[in-house]
Amino acid sequence: MCGIAGCFQYKSSVGISKNMLERMISRLKHRGPDDYGFYINNNIGLAHSRLSIIDLNTGHQPIHNTDKSIWVVFNGEIFNYIELREWLEDKGYYFYTNTDTEVIVHLYEHYGIEFVKHLNGQFAIAIWDSNLNKLVLVRDRVGIVPLFYTEADDALFFASEIKAIIPALKSKPSLNYKAIDQLLTFWVPLSPMTLFEGIKEVSPGQILEIQNSKIVSSSYWDWVYPDDNNYWCKNENDLAEELRELLIDATRIRLRSDVPVGAYLSGGLDSSVLTSIIKNFSDTPLRTFSIEFEDKGLDESDYQRTLIKYLNTDHSHVICQSGTIVEQFQKAIWHSESIMLRSAPVPMSVLSNLVRESGYKVVLTGEGSDEVLGGYDIFKENKIRQFWAKNRSSNFRPYLLKKLYPYLDLPKSSANSYLKNFFGIGIDDPDIPYFSHLPRWDVTSKIKSFYSDSMKSALKVTDFADIECLLPANIKNWNSFNRSQYIESKTLMSGYLLSTQGDRMLMMNSVEGRFPFLDHRVIEFANKLDPRLKMKVLNEKFLLKKAMRNYVPKSIIERYKQPYRSPDISSFVGDNSRDYIHYLLSEDKLNEFGYFDSFKVNLLRKKISAGKAIGYKDNMAFMALLSTQSLHEQFINEF
Amino acid sequence: MSAENILRSYVLENYLFTDDQSVLSNSDSFLEKGILDSTGILEIINLLDEEFGIVVEDEEMIPENLDSIDNILSFMEKKNN
Numbered sequence: 001m002c003g004i005a006g007c008f009q010y011k012s013s014v015g016i017s018k019n020m021l022e023r024m025i026s027r028l029k030h031r032g033p034d035d036y037g038f039y040i041n042n043n044i045g046l047a048h049s050r051l052s053i054i055d056l057n058t059g060h061q062p063i064h065n066t067d068k069s070i071w072v073v074f075n076g077e078i079f080n081y082i083e084l085r086e087w088l089e090d091k092g093y094y095f096y097t098n099t100d101t102e103v104i105v106h107l108y109e110h111y112g113i114e115f116v117k118h119l120n121g122q123f124a125i126a127i128w129d130s131n132l133n134k135l136v137l138v139r140d141r142v143g144i145v146p147l148f149y150t151e152a153d154d155a156l157f158f159a160s161e162i163k164a165i166i167p168a169l170k171s172k173p174s175l176n177y178k179a180i181d182q183l184l185t186f187w188v189p190l191s192p193m194t195l196f197e198g199i200k201e202v203s204p205g206q207i208l209e210i211q212n213s214k215i216v217s218s219s220y221w222d223w224v225y226p227d228d229n230n231y232w233c234k235n236e237n238d239l240a241e242e243l244r245e246l247l248i249d250a251t252r253i254r255l256r257s258d259v260p261v262g263a264y265l266s267g268g269l270d271s272s273v274l275t276s277i278i279k280n281f282s283d284t285p286l287r288t289f290s291i292e293f294e295d296k297g298l299d300e301s302d303y304q305r306t307l308i309k310y311l312n313t314d315h316s317h318v319i320c321q322s323g324t325i326v327e328q329f330q331k332a333i334w335h336s337e338s339i340m341l342r343s344a345p346v347p348m349s350v351l352s353n354l355v356r357e358s359g360y361k362v363v364l365t366g367e368g369s370d371e372v373l374g375g376y377d378i379f380k381e382n383k384i385r386q387f388w389a390k391n392r393s394s395n396f397r398p399y400l401l402k403k404l405y406p407y408l409d410l411p412k413s414s415a416n417s418y419l420k421n422f423f424g425i426g427i428d429d430p431d432i433p434y435f436s437h438l439p440r441w442d443v444t445s446k447i448k449s450f451y452s453d454s455m456k457s458a459l460k461v462t463d464f465a466d467i468e469c470l471l472p473a474n475i476k477n478w479n480s481f482n483r484s485q486y487i488e489s490k491t492l493m494s495g496y497l498l499s500t501q502g503d504r505m506l507m508m509n510s511v512e513g514r515f516p517f518l519d520h521r522v523i524e525f526a527n528k529l530d531p532r533l534k535m536k537v538l539n540e541k542f543l544l545k546k547a548m549r550n551y552v553p554k555s556i557i558e559r560y561k562q563p564y565r566s567p568d569i570s571s572f573v574g575d576n577s578r579d580y581i582h583y584l585l586s587e588d589k590l591n592e593f594g595y596f597d598s599f600k601v602n603l604l605r606k607k608i609s610a611g612k613a614i615g616y617k618d619n620m621a622f623m624a625l626l627s628t629q630s631l632h633e634q635f636i637n638e639f
Numbered sequence: 640m641s642a643e644n645i646l647r648s649y650v651l652e653n654y655l656f657t658d659d660q661s662v663l664s665n666s667d668s669f670l671e672k673g674i675l676d677s678t679g680i681l682e683i684i685n686l687l688d689e690e691f692g693i694v695v696e697d698e699e700m701i702p703e704n705l706d707s708i709d710n711i712l713s714f715m716e717k718k719n720n
Contacts, residue, residue: 417702418680421670446673449656600656607653615678 003028003160004073008135009043011154016045027164048073055098063101074101076123076145079253134211141221143204143494150199177459185462188495225482231530240547250519251277262287263364267303270366276551286313291351318354320347325571333630335508336500340627344566348505356509368518371489374534375541382436389430433475436484447621450596481531568619584629593632665708
């Protein structure tokens with residue numbers, strides 16, 4: 001990965017200041033510490049900070065076509081660049097580097113903006129086409145690589161991270177109340193909105209064309225599911241084989257690199273599948289990395305060891321010790337540019353640091369498998385709630401939820417009353433497209449009870465139906481399982497897992513993540529599967545397990561799926577208390593920043609001090625409060 | 640402090656994070672108002688044990704006994720008798 005930034009004075013002919021570009025790109029040095037490059041011509045300026053992975057010698061960007069009329073800066077990887085290059089050379093295009101970036105230039109020359117449909121990769125691309133006086137911004141299909149922009153006066157500024165855009169703003173940055181409210185509902189602001197006023201993201205699968213004083217947006221790809229019952233008409237064994245072959249190829253092309261490639265090994269099914277594929281179907285030496293927790297309830301090292309032994313991998317691990325999260329938290333907020341409802345992203349930065357210190361710049365991870373192949377508890381919860389909705393008076397049906405959440409430590413005599421209240425939201429209307437996500441959003445929204453009066457009066461509170469702006473018109477024709485997958489992929493996956501917990505925690509240490517399960521061929525194949533093959537009754541990722549059962553230990557295939565978590569409140573209290581926490585959550589700072597009611601926050605802090613804040617809601621609220629305060633302090637107060 | 644006041648203060652301070660008495664009436668359902676989650680119920684049970692010496696049996700962990708200030712007060716009276 002790398003960092004990109006740029007400016008296009010698209011409504012005027014004012015020249016670009018190199019000083020401004022330098023200020024912008026210098027904020028992205030962590031994304032690309034190996035090299036800087038600039039292209040400036042009248043009203044267009046492109047900048048690039050490089051993390052050298054492919055073509056270490058001649059890969060300096062920006063890269064241009066033969067007559068230098070088309071210029072590209074690019075962050076990411078095009079995994080099928082070898083095949084595309086061969087094809088382009090056959091067509092007569094001349095290459096002056098061995099990079100995947102130059103493939104973009106010529107592919108654009110050949111196809112125009114349709115070029116993007118031929119790419120298999122993860123990318124944020126800016127193309128300057130001087131023939132048409134047009135800037136094109138493109139982001140990958142699912143949102144692996146970030147790309148933001150803002151309009152200021154007559155110019156459009158763009159960059160890989162928001163912190164590189166802020167120097168270009170005309171006024172002091174501010175957080176967007178509406179976006180905060182959306183995050184405290186859906187876990188993310190709804191794309192293209194970001195937490196920062198006036199700054200938008202290029203959405204996953206989106207193209208922006210800036211030309212003739214106008215910005216035209218279009219979508220070139222989306223998660224598409226067939227109407228219910230129009231799935232693959234193939235038998236289960238053939239589909240499992242096809243899935244395995246696709247994953248092998250998706251992994252194979254993601255091992256292309258001029259530097260060594262490692263892999264994360266969590267002990268879960270997905271990383272086990274990937275590491276097994278590397279071991280069995282590639283020549284790449286298997287080098288793996290994992291994180292362990294002192295809290296045994298969160299630790300998966302037993303499963304990791306099973307796999308290390310099974311695959312005989314060269315492995316390194318790091319222990320996330322008490323104190324690590326509180327020490328790294330502020331830095332993680334700086335890099336994520338987000339509010340965190342969990343501390344879980346922070347240990348991922350510790351893991352990427354281990355990778356970098358071990359001399360690696362690239363890792364494969366299993367991210368995306370749960371969304372693509374049906375692994376999450378929210379999909380199970382949806383199945384049970386749909387089953388319950390068919391007979392709302394049943395006492396047995398909601399009790400199945402206890403099977404899903406065994407920690408709901410309630411005796412059978414009383415469980416139903418409580419379960420019906422915790423999970424019954426929307427049960428009378430199971431056909432609404434976002435039915436699956438209502439319990440999560442309802443619980444998350446409780447954080448808003450901490451809002452200050454000024455915050456409450458300044459915003460129109462988010463309605464769950466606001467999500468409809470992201471949903472396609474035909475979603476009602478899809479199976480409820482697929483609707484749930486779609487919403488999960490468009491919200492939590494792209495906005496949080498791939499970003500706050502993904503790209504940002506990797507790039508903090510100049511490490512690139514690659515995600516074979518998010519190869520668009522795998523997604524398009526999986527989306528046509530009958531949902532019953534993804535989750536057989538409540539057995540998650542059924543087809544993946546079937547496809548890989550000869551390559552992954554039985555104990556991993558059959559294990560209980562443990563969501564990745566890290567300690568939240570307990571990471572910040574007792575011996576882990578730090579001055580910055582008291583400072584950020586002090587009455588003065590809470591009142592000064594204005595988001596939260598200091599009296600309420602103080603009561604939560606008292607509850608925490610008394611050791612009584614053990615529930616999910618309190619943990620999530622504390623993380624939201626602290627991270628919002630930290631975000632404001634670092635980006636609004638001090639920037 | 641009366642049992643009623645102890646219970647009200649506990650719920651107001653620990654779940655509603657306020658000292659505004661007007662936001663909670665004694666008949667408000669904790670579940671319907673989203674005041675308690677599963678751990679909240681366990682905390683209430685713990686409070687009854689620690690503060691009032693009332694041990695809640697499994698079969699007594701039902702909303703009829705625990706879902707509002709009024710319900711808890713009635714339940715406590717029943718247990719004390």
